[in-house]
Amino acid sequence: MRQVIIIGSGPAGYTAAIYAARASLQPLLVASSVEAGGELMNTTEIENFPGFPEGIQGPELMMKLQEQAERFGTEVLYDDVTELKLDGDVKTVTLGNGQVHEAHTVIFATGSAYRKLGLHDEERLSGHGVSWCATCDGFFFKEKTIAVIGGGDSAMEEATFLTRFASKVYVIHRKDTLRASKIMQDRAFANEKIEFIWNSEVAGITGADAVDGVTLRSTTDGTETHLPLGGLFIAIGNDPRTHLIHGQLELAPEGTIAVKGRSSKTNLPGVFAAGDVIDPTYRQAITAAGSGTIAALDAEHYLADLEQATGEASAIGEAQTAGRPQPADPVLTTTV
Incomplete structure (x- = not known):
């Protein structure tokens, strides 16, 4: 049983992993088998991410974020999520290889995808003009x-x-x-x-x-x-990657996952969302990273409350057992 499973390997996912790992939650991060690193893997020079005055290549930034997350104990799996069950106290994540992972919390950070025209030759000539x-x-x-x-x-x-x-x-x-x-x-x-x-x-x-x-x-x-x-x-827009959670998580009018206020909390307890999948407006690497921070902290607080509630319930159960009258020894009788 995992404490945290993070789905998505962009700036939001890896930042959430860094914070969760530093909190000793030993997160599992599921990166895509073919699109690990998110959209920044297709970006050359990034000049507006704080801390890199000379700029940094997109793939290099994602590599550094992954290394930082793994340094603190994040486990990264290169596979695709095929099914999610998010209701209840235990969440299940099914991967393409058939493995099923369970966790108390899930952070959904799958980002967004470029919107396409849907023309016959669009994919054929992708990368060729x-x-x-x-x-x-x-x-x-x-x-x-x-x-x-x-x-x-x-x-x-x-x-x-x-x-x-x-x-x-x-x-x-x-x-x-x-x-x-x-x-x-x-x-x-x-x-x-x-x-x-x-x-x-x-x-x-x-x-x-x-x-x-x-x-x-x-x-x-x-x-x-x-x-x-x-x-x-x-350049006709982006679509949030929400296909895995349709029918489980509430969506905002823009099609992104709805969260409560400035938090990462979705409509299901223990399920959090971060990055472009909740952001129809800004969609920047740095705002996604900040959103990942919020999700990790929200998950940490949820787990702490869950542990406290479980401990209190256990203590109440023990007290009730201790105060309950014990059955008397059987009385032997003899019939003459």
């Missing part, structure tokens, strides 16, 4: 004509960043107005390398071995045109 991360892949598009799909802050930030490398950046948006904040819009509008294509959606991605263009469909009259490109960046 199709990307969801400008900071990861922008360097590879020097002096190319590329496009960003989206109309929010993320899309404006991606487009502006990509102008450092690309010769031209199109922003493709299905409406004629943006969702992005005014400051992000102004910055994009002022950049001479950025051109907006309004009222259009990408209906197809072309290219044999690499992206060479997209098919655009007008959202007003349905007409289609071809736009030659050397790369395509998709």
